[in-house]
Amino acid sequence: MKALLLIAHGSRRKESNDEVVVIADRLKSICSGQYDIIHSGFLELAEMLIPDGIKKCVDDGAKTIIVLPYFLNSGRHVTEDIPNIVNDTIPNYPDVEIKIAQHLGASPLMMDLLVASANETISK
Amino acid sequence: MKALLLIAHGSRRKESNDEVVVIADRLKSICSGQYDIIHSGFLELAEMLIPDGIKKCVDDGAKTIIVLPYFLNSGRHVTEDIPNIVNDTIPNYPDVEIKIAQHLGASPLMMDLLVASANETISK
Numbered sequence: 001m002k003a004l005l006l007i008a009h010g011s012r013r014k015e016s017n018d019e020v021v022v023i024a025d026r027l028k029s030i031c032s033g034q035y036d037i038i039h040s041g042f043l044e045l046a047e048m049l050i051p052d053g054i055k056k057c058v059d060d061g062a063k064t065i066i067v068l069p070y071f072l073n074s075g076r077h078v079t080e081d082i083p084n085i086v087n088d089t090i091p092n093y094p095d096v097e098i099k100i101a102q103h104l105g106a107s108p109l110m111m112d113l114l115v116a117s118a119n120e121t122i123s124k
Numbered sequence: 125m126k127a128l129l130l131i132a133h134g135s136r137r138k139e140s141n142d143e144v145v146v147i148a149d150r151l152k153s154i155c156s157g158q159y160d161i162i163h164s165g166f167l168e169l170a171e172m173l174i175p176d177g178i179k180k181c182v183d184d185g186a187k188t189i190i191v192l193p194y195f196l197n198s199g200r201h202v203t204e205d206i207p208n209i210v211n212d213t214i215p216n217y218p219d220v221e222i223k224i225a226q227h228l229g230a231s232p233l234m235m236d237l238l239v240a241s242a243n244e245t246i247s248k
Contacts (some may be wrong), residue, residue: 004242008196016197019229023238024169031239059229066242072132072228073140101245104196105143109240113233114147115155118128121225 003037003062005053007082010042017046020070037062041112043077043085043087054098064097072105127161127176127186131206132194134166140169144194161186167201167209174209177221188221196229 004027006007008020032040037060041053050067057065068084071078081102088096091092104110128151130143148164148176156162161184165177172180174191181189191210207224214222228234 001246002246006238011197011199016199019197023229023234026235027238030235033238034243064246066245068238068242068245070238072194072196073135073143075135075137075140098247099248101241104237104241105147107237107241109233109237110147111150111154113228113231113237114130114151114192114194115158116233117225117231118192119156119158121190121192121223122126122188124223 001036001061001063002034003039003060003065004031004035005050005056005057005065005067006038006040006070007050007053008042009077010045012045017042023070036060037064040071043081050082051089054086054089054093058093058096062067062096064099066099066101068101069103071103074103074105075112125160125185127157127163127184127189128155128159129174129181129189129191130194131160131174131177131191132164132166133201134169136169141166147194155215157191157218160184167205174206175213178210178213178217182217184208186220188223190223190225192225192228193227195227198227198229202227 006024020040028038037057037058039053041048069078130148144164152162163177163179165172193202
């Protein structure tokens with residue numbers, strides 16, 4: 001069983017956190033064939049936090065968990081905070097493989113997304 | 125002449141700001157046929173700020189400027205701060221059309237990017 005755990009920063013603004021949950025729901029609808037379990041969580045300021053998100057994936061039966069940081073830049077949150085929290089959690093689940101994906105700005109698809117967003121504005 | 129102005133939040137961490145400049149440079153290399161002018165700028169904490177970025181586009185000859193927010197969520201920065209700054213700048217350039225693109229989390233391509241980032245991690 002493979003799990004995808006989408007991790008955003010978390011905001012005091014509920015609408016921002018709700019957007020992350022909506023994105024995780026959309027992911028469920030398009031890639032349930034690839035990932036049996038999809039949850040979202042937050043680094044801080046909102047529930048669920050990363051350790052709870054990992055626990056939820058394990059409780060649901062995950063044997064592999066991809067933690068996917070919903071961050072654009074490789075700032076301290078991406079390079080230190082998320083890895084530290086995940087690494088602290090790994091010993092609790094010795095039978096589960098837990099990996100962290102790259103931040104989104106590192107994806108080659110980001111260029112396509114940026115151009116598409118700009119072009120859509122031009123055409124309006 | 126069409127310009128694309130990529131606007132990130134801006135960080136005290138120079139490496140994060142440099143990543144935005146690198147992304148703007150990559151955009152130049154892949155869509156110079158669509159956009160004659162491509163610059164990057166920041167909402168705060170780093171140079172250039174949005175009004176300076178718009179001025180630079182105009183000085184380079186832009187008649188249309190797409191301000192592209194390099195933000196994932198529709199928080200206050202996207203819904204209020206960037207529009208307010210852009211709207212304050214528009215009267216200075218009556219002959220230039222200035223539009224703001226949607227934040228990146230609103231793009232339908234975001235789903236593809238998320239799945240690709242997760243899958244790349246699985247395959248490693």
